Amino acid sequence: MKLQTPKGTRDFLPEQAAKRNYIFDTAKAIFRLYGYLPIETPAMENVETLMGKYGEEGDRLIFKVLPRGEKLTNAIQNQHIEKSVEEALKYDLTVPFARFVVQHQNELHFPFKRYQIQPVWRADRPQKGRYREFYQCDVDVVGSDSLLNEVELIDIINDVFQKLGVEVLIKLNNRKILSGIAETIGAHDKIIDLTVALDKLDKIGKEGVIKELKEKGFDDESITKLQPVIDFSGNNEQKLEKIASIIGHTAIGQKGLDEIQTILAYSKAKNIVIDITLARGLNYYTGAIFEVQTKDFPSSICGGGRYDDLTGIFGLPNVSGVGVSFGADRIYDVMQEANIFPDTLNQSLEVLFLNFGENESKNCLELATSLRQIGISCEVYPDTAKIKKQLKYADTKKVRWVALLGETELANHTIVLKNMLDGTQQEIPMTQLIPFFNKK
Amino acid sequence: MKLQTPKGTRDFLPEQAAKRNYIFDTAKAIFRLYGYLPIETPAMENVETLMGKYGEEGDRLIFKVLPRGEKLTNAIQNQHIEKSVEEALKYDLTVPFARFVVQHQNELHFPFKRYQIQPVWRADRPQKGRYREFYQCDVDVVGSDSLLNEVELIDIINDVFQKLGVEVLIKLNNRKILSGIAETIGAHDKIIDLTVALDKLDKIGKEGVIKELKEKGFDDESITKLQPVIDFSGNNEQKLEKIASIIGHTAIGQKGLDEIQTILAYSKAKNIVIDITLARGLNYYTGAIFEVQTKDFPSSICGGGRYDDLTGIFGLPNVSGVGVSFGADRIYDVMQEANIFPDTLNQSLEVLFLNFGENESKNCLELATSLRQIGISCEVYPDTAKIKKQLKYADTKKVRWVALLGETELANHTIVLKNMLDGTQQEIPMTQLIPFFNKK
Numbered sequence: 001m002k003l004q005t006p007k008g009t010r011d012f013l014p015e016q017a018a019k020r021n022y023i024f025d026t027a028k029a030i031f032r033l034y035g036y037l038p039i040e041t042p043a044m045e046n047v048e049t050l051m052g053k054y055g056e057e058g059d060r061l062i063f064k065v066l067p068r069g070e071k072l073t074n075a076i077q078n079q080h081i082e083k084s085v086e087e088a089l090k091y092d093l094t095v096p097f098a099r100f101v102v103q104h105q106n107e108l109h110f111p112f113k114r115y116q117i118q119p120v121w122r123a124d125r126p127q128k129g130r131y132r133e134f135y136q137c138d139v140d141v142v143g144s145d146s147l148l149n150e151v152e153l154i155d156i157i158n159d160v161f162q163k164l165g166v167e168v169l170i171k172l173n174n175r176k177i178l179s180g181i182a183e184t185i186g187a188h189d190k191i192i193d194l195t196v197a198l199d200k201l202d203k204i205g206k207e208g209v210i211k212e213l214k215e216k217g218f219d220d221e222s223i224t225k226l227q228p229v230i231d232f233s234g235n236n237e238q239k240l241e242k243i244a245s246i247i248g249h250t251a252i253g254q255k256g257l258d259e260i261q262t263i264l265a266y267s268k269a270k271n272i273v274i275d276i277t278l279a280r281g282l283n284y285y286t287g288a289i290f291e292v293q294t295k296d297f298p299s300s301i302c303g304g305g306r307y308d309d310l311t312g313i314f315g316l317p318n319v320s321g322v323g324v325s326f327g328a329d330r331i332y333d334v335m336q337e338a339n340i341f342p343d344t345l346n347q348s349l350e351v352l353f354l355n356f357g358e359n360e361s362k363n364c365l366e367l368a369t370s371l372r373q374i375g376i377s378c379e380v381y382p383d384t385a386k387i388k389k390q391l392k393y394a395d396t397k398k399v400r401w402v403a404l405l406g407e408t409e410l411a412n413h414t415i416v417l418k419n420m421l422d423g424t425q426q427e428i429p430m431t432q433l434i435p436f437f438n439k440k
Numbered sequence: 441m442k443l444q445t446p447k448g449t450r451d452f453l454p455e456q457a458a459k460r461n462y463i464f465d466t467a468k469a470i471f472r473l474y475g476y477l478p479i480e481t482p483a484m485e486n487v488e489t490l491m492g493k494y495g496e497e498g499d500r501l502i503f504k505v506l507p508r509g510e511k512l513t514n515a516i517q518n519q520h521i522e523k524s525v526e527e528a529l530k531y532d533l534t535v536p537f538a539r540f541v542v543q544h545q546n547e548l549h550f551p552f553k554r555y556q557i558q559p560v561w562r563a564d565r566p567q568k569g570r571y572r573e574f575y576q577c578d579v580d581v582v583g584s585d586s587l588l589n590e591v592e593l594i595d596i597i598n599d600v601f602q603k604l605g606v607e608v609l610i611k612l613n614n615r616k617i618l619s620g621i622a623e624t625i626g627a628h629d630k631i632i633d634l635t636v637a638l639d640k641l642d643k644i645g646k647e648g649v650i651k652e653l654k655e656k657g658f659d660d661e662s663i664t665k666l667q668p669v670i671d672f673s674g675n676n677e678q679k680l681e682k683i684a685s686i687i688g689h690t691a692i693g694q695k696g697l698d699e700i701q702t703i704l705a706y707s708k709a710k711n712i713v714i715d716i717t718l719a720r721g722l723n724y725y726t727g728a729i730f731e732v733q734t735k736d737f738p739s740s741i742c743g744g745g746r747y748d749d750l751t752g753i754f755g756l757p758n759v760s761g762v763g764v765s766f767g768a769d770r771i772y773d774v775m776q777e778a779n780i781f782p783d784t785l786n787q788s789l790e791v792l793f794l795n796f797g798e799n800e801s802k803n804c805l806e807l808a809t810s811l812r813q814i815g816i817s818c819e820v821y822p823d824t825a826k827i828k829k830q831l832k833y834a835d836t837k838k839v840r841w842v843a844l845l846g847e848t849e850l851a852n853h854t855i856v857l858k859n860m861l862d863g864t865q866q867e868i869p870m871t872q873l874i875p876f877f878n879k880k
Binding site (some may be wrong): 001003004005006007009010011012013014017018020021032033035036037038039040041042043044045046048060063064065066068069076079081082085086087089099100102103104107108109111113114119121123133141144145146149151152155156160266268271297314315348349352355361365366369372375376377378379380381383393397 | 441443444445446449450451452453454457458460461472473474475477478479480481482483484486490500503504505506508509512516519521522525526527529532539541542543544547548549551553554559561573581584585586588589592593595608706708753754788789792795801802805806809812815816818819820822823825833836837873
């Protein structure tokens with residue numbers, strides 16, 4: 001038997017789990033400060049809830065669940081296995097959230113602000129940094145089209161990364177600007193080709209983009225008009241002026257410009273960079289588009305935007321929403337590489353009482369109970385193993401203090417505390433143990 | 441399209457999610473005080489890791505994942521769908537944990553103390569309180585056969601339920617006592633039938649148990665010998681004496697008695713009740729067996745025991761472990777019914793700034809930032825909606841304070857705070873807002 005997890009999935013050992021929890025707990029604490037509430041949806045959705053929502057490629061990557069019992073027997077006989085599938089594993093948190101909002105619309109209070117931290121599954125070809133099971137950490141507001149929500153989400157992004165110690169840049173775009181550009185160059189029907197090409201500017205450069213546009217049937221005139229967009233540089237103000245000069249005459253383009261200007265005016269963030277090549281699943285976003293990057297890391301670690309009709313697919317039109325998704329795995333990698341996880345995450349235990357025998361350990365159990373009552377984590381080593389072995393355990397568990405209560409100490413009502421950081425030790429009266437740790 | 445979650449699965453709305461998180465967070469904090477470390481395993485396991493571990497009935501209830509791509513096409517053509525399945529959803533946390541321990545044995549430090557809080561899936565017929573997706577919350581020590589671990593787990597059980605405000609009774613048994621009974625009545629080969637019948641004493645009474653034993657082929661002599669076991673009553677000491685008089689002559693029975701006596705001697709718990717009818721998946725436990733009950737609730741809310749050969753199925757023999765599993769759903773139901781969740785869980789927001797317009801809300805955004813910096817959760821209502829609507833939102837969100845900053849207040853550099861508990865309001869200088877909440 002292969003002793004391993006399925007392809008593309010992982011176990012998390014204590015150190016990794018603690019670090020991941022640190023990222024999630026930090027994010028959650030911030031979300032709560034802004035009034036966001038937790039929700040959860042099941043791992044499985046009815047298959048029809050998911051199919052057709054992620055494009056053809058997405059549909060293929062959805063994990064489906066094998067029918068059971070008679071249903072399976074019939075399906076095999078009639079060779080319609082795929083049609084008999086009832087459940088599938090969720091592919092992202094967004095579509096299940098849309099289903100959730102529509103299903104529970106009468107139980108929710110709008111604007112509804114929620115966060116959701118759960119795993120999702122994609123039958124993608126696994127590669128470095130890409131897994132078949134990974135966590136998404138989403139925060140969304142639905143039922144309000146105020147741009148204050150966008151401003152708030154930018155604040156949240158900055159608070160989370162500041163707390164984590166990760167320096168970030170927030171790229172900002174607006175779908176309406178992309179529409180304005182398409183309209184300006186007379187390629188209204190080719191907006192997807194246009195933005196897919198623009199989105200690659202970082203990777204394939206100006207020449208590459210122009211080549212791709214030509215291949216997609218853009219004529220020379222359009223491409224000439226596009227030139228200033230591709231040659232885009234300067235600070236935000238200069239960029240806004242330049243965009244205005246190109247697309248300001250289109251109603252939709254001007255709307256996009258206004259929205260960006262409002263967000264910049266309200267936000268206290270200094271790290272917003274306008275990037276009109278930013279698209280991120282354009283079909284979905286209708287207004288602001290965000291993407292968060294950190295230097296020295298190629299892919300984005302957080303992203304999102306405004307969507308005006310997400311719940312429409314489930315029969316509830318005209319509910320506007322905006323949200324961002326934090327990429328836990330990538331944030332983990334960035335923090336790991338920069339070595340900025342707090343050291344305390346490694347220190348899983350404050351005090352280990354060594355085990356010198358029945359009588360001694362009975363006393364240690366009592367002392368351990370008292371320590372826990374003041375919030376100090378501690379263990380009594382369960383076996384009367386060799387002291388060397390017990391000390392090795394203390395080392396591997398990165399214990400802060402080792403407490404020794406042998407026959408002599410028991411007789412003298414004392415206890416020896418060994419500081420595992422500097423190796424020093426001191427003997428104190430047993431009654432001073434709690435005061436000693438209370439002072440720390 | 442059916443707007444619902446798959447059969448037997450549930451969404452958790454904010455209030456439910458907050459209450460569930462409260463249970464998990466409480467348990468986690470206690471686990472950490474005892475030096476337990478978090479781990480996670482994937483939702484899916486390789487199907488051969490799970491199959492054959494839960495009996496025939498269990499195997500049938502495992503959710504399998506449909507093969508994809510060419511594998512599916514071939515499987516359909518050759519009608520060997522089930523054999524082509526590669527992944528399945530985990531059925532419990534125990535078997536994946538055993539796989540984890542064996543796979544990572546060289547990365548772990550023994551005794552290894554871990555907790556794990558994750559969902560599991562069973563294609564059971566859904567009914568009240570039984571779901572197809574539910575969370576397990578497990579805490580185990582592997583690699584130590586010291587009874588101090590059992591004592592520690594009892595302490596943990598008591599600490600968790602005390603913190604949650606749930607009064608519990610801990611039933612304690614030992615597989616060796618059950619073996620001793622089987623040996624005494626000469627039914628060594630029928631230990632499973634015997635314990636399955638005894639396990640039902642609560643439900644079907646003495647007559648029922650005797651009837652079932654007869655049906656299973658126990659002769660009158662055996663049943664007569666069993667009588668004192670069935671008529672079992674008294675306090676722990678009396679029970680131990682009685683058991684000793686019946687099975688004390690068997691080596692295995694005496695060993696079980698010794699173990700129970702040691703646990704009782706070391707434990708400070710006053711709520712342990714010996715119950716020799718307790719079996720709980722006997723095939724699996726080899727020593728202590730625990731089950732936690734609360735009055736007025738029929739099913740157990742926590743249970744576990746000692747298993748001496750769990751990792752043996754994955755090729756690592758002689759690793760003893762002991763652990764308990766907290767039943768989150770049932771604990772939730774008990775707490776909900778007793779109405780003992782803290783009120784503060786409902787209060788998701790401290791301060792709501794009403795939105796009176798562009799200028800005012802810009803100021804509110806700044807005040808909100810300052811409040812969050814001192815840990816006060818707050819929101820600026822995103823839209824300039826009617827005040828009545830904004831106040832209704834404050835009500836539904838159970839906001840503690842509503843802050844009003846209109847044109848007049850803005851001119852006077854003041855802000856009005858409305859106490860939503862008693863309806864009183866006060867106007868304070870804007871500069872006093874932070875000191876006001878700092879004092880709270």
